[in-house]
Amino acid sequence: LGEKVPFAGSLLPTAASPDIFYLVAKIEFRMDQLGRFEEVVLLAVMRLPEKDAYGVGIRREIAERTGRDVSFGAIYTTLERLARKGYVESRMGEATPERGGRAKRYFRIKAPGIRALERSRETIASMGGLVHAG
Amino acid sequence: MPDERSSLEFVVKYQQIEQLLNQVIAESKRDPSEKITVDQFVAETTAILEDLKSRGKLLDNNMLAELHRATLQREQDLEFEIKAARSTEEKPATSTEPVVPPTAACFLLDLFLSRADALAILGDIVEELPAKVAQYHPWGARVWFWSETMRAIVRHNPICRWLLISGLLRIGKWIFGSGAAE
Numbered sequence: 126l127g128e129k130v131p132f133a134g135s136l137l138p139t140a141a142s143p144d145i146f147y148l149v150a151k152i153e154f155r156m157d158q159l160g161r162f163e164e165v166v167l168l169a170v171m172r173l174p175e176k177d178a179y180g181v182g183i184r185r186e187i188a189e190r191t192g193r194d195v196s197f198g199a200i201y202t203t204l205e206r207l208a209r210k211g212y213v214e215s216r217m218g219e220a221t222p223e224r225g226g227r228a229k230r231y232f233r234i235k236a237p238g239i240r241a242l243e244r245s246r247e248t249i250a251s252m253g254g255l256v257h258a259g
Numbered sequence: 260m261p262d263e264r265s266s267l268e269f270v271v272k273y274q275q276i277e278q279l280l281n282q283v284i285a286e287s288k289r290d291p292s293e294k295i296t297v298d299q300f301v302a303e304t305t306a307i308l309e310d311l312k313s314r315g316k317l318l319d320n321n322m323l324a325e326l327h328r329a330t331l332q333r334e335q336d337l338e339f340e341i342k343a344a345r346s347t348e349e350k351p352a353t354s355t356e357p358v359v360p361p362t363a364a365c366f367l368l369d370l371f372l373s374r375a376d377a378l379a380i381l382g383d384i385v386e387e388l389p390a391k392v393a394q395y396h397p398w399g400a401r402v403w404f405w406s407e408t409m410r411a412i413v414r415h416n417p418i419c420r421w422l423l424i425s426g427l428l429r430i431g432k433w434i435f436g437s438g439a440a441e
Contacts, residue, residue: 180379180380196407197411198410198412198413199414201379201414217375224386225382227382227385228378228379229382229383230379
């Protein structure tokens with residue numbers, strides 16, 4: 126973590142003497158960061174057209190792009206976490222006969238989600254730069 | 260002038276036959292179980308040919324013969340294409356036996372998940388089920404359905420998650436703790 130936490134400001138003490146402010150900053154930093162799977166799900170939601178951005182579409186997109194066959198439980202848990210962070214929003218759609226008359230839940234990425242993806246990409250790029258330099 | 264008109268009529272009628280051919284092939288691909296036979300196509304094309312013959316003054320014999328030959332050729336092609344379409348459609352039809360979602364799994368999802376989660380997740384699993392039936396054996400699809408159900412419940416219901424974790428801890432304690440106690 127160290128001194129590169131952008132939002133912790135003066136609250137951040139030295140890493141050698143962690144106190145409550147440091148711990149809060151660390152938790153906030155972790156909450157602000159995107160996990161690998163969160164990033165994949167967020168990218169899938171962003172890529173898909175609005176009519177396909179529901180569980181089945183997202184699952185197929187992830188399977189197609191990454192070759193990983195993920196469960197619906199994992200996708201929905203991640204999407205709910207992203208929704209709590211304010212990165213995506215959802216709405217209930219129409220019920221269709223092939224789903225046994227059950228409604229779809231559509232997801233849409235929000236501006237903070239796009240910013241989080243950009244930050245994540247910048248982090249990866251800077252780390253990639255270090256790899257090339259090293 | 261009559262030559263131009265007859266040529267035009269020939270083209271129009273030929274296009275009609277082409278459209279009819281495409282329509283019949285499309286229908287046979289859409290629903291292979293439906294009884295669409297070559298006879299139907301022949302009957303319709305014969306009607307068009309009769310119509311042309313009734314106004315035969317506009318068409319010379321060569322054109323009629325050419326049209327007839329083309330129609331016969333198309334009939335043969337049609338027969339071949341319908342067979343090909345049905346053979347490709349029949350493969351998944353044999354593997355996609357209708358599989359009813361396991362009632363108990365649906366009940367458990369309804370029971371342990373919130374209303375919105377149950378609607379969305381159960382709907383997604385049910386929608387994906389035919390693809391899994393085509394991919395695996397119907398029994399494999401049922402196993403997949405149950406696996407998705409249990410994973411969704413464990414991930415979404417804190418009580419079930421707690422029960423699972425505490426159960427695993429108890430099993431671990433029983434396995435490793437009993438040895439230490441002795």
